[in-house]
Amino acid sequence: MKRVITKADLREYRPGRWGGIFESEDLFAIADKKYRRAAFIETVDDVFGIFPSDPEYLFSLLRYLEDGRISYPIDAITFLKMAGDAGVELKELVKFSTSPERLLALTPDCNPIIITFTIKDHIRIN
Numbered sequence: 001m002k003r004v005i006t007k008a009d010l011r012e013y014r015p016g017r018w019g020g021i022f023e024s025e026d027l028f029a030i031a032d033k034k035y036r037r038a039a040f041i042e043t044v045d046d047v048f049g050i051f052p053s054d055p056e057y058l059f060s061l062l063r064y065l066e067d068g069r070i071s072y073p074i075d076a077i078t079f080l081k082m083a084g085d086a087g088v089e090l091k092e093l094v095k096f097s098t099s100p101e102r103l104l105a106l107t108p109d110c111n112p113i114i115i116t117f118t119i120k121d122h123i124r125i126n
Contacts, residue, residue: 003027026059032125039125043070050079050086071118077106079115 003024010020031038043058045051051058061072080103083093094100106113 026056028059028062030064030123030125035125037125039123041070041123048086048088050083050088052082067122069119069122071116073114073116076103076113076115077108077110080104080106 003026006023006025008020008022010018010022012018027040028042029038029040043062045053045058058072061074063071063073080090080094084090090104091100094103097103103113
């Protein structure tokens with residue numbers, strides 16, 4: 001991960017005591033140490049339209065797998081809420097589940113269920 005400070009307002013309030021505010025932009029980079037190459041990647045939900053359009057949200061969920069793939073784990077209740085907010089018909093969405101009735105009956109008091117979205121292909125740095 002690379003964090004670029006885009007705006008800063010820092011002041012020395014007392015000798016040796018600094019404070020202030022700053023804005024930053026986080027970038028996710030994948031490095032190939034063997035060939036000394038790197039690439040910044042950005043992921044967007046341009047297929048399902050379920051995840052919020054805020055790139056910071058997807059970035060905060062991002063998990064990197066050692067085999068050159070990335071994944072996004074998310075709890076099932078949050079996923080169902082986001083899908084409903086995006087206007088996705090939940091009955092159509094959960095029919096891929098082995099137990100759609102149980103998935104639709106989830107409440108915040110249930111044990112956590114994690115749904116993981118993993119990019120199928122390995123990320124190659126050209």
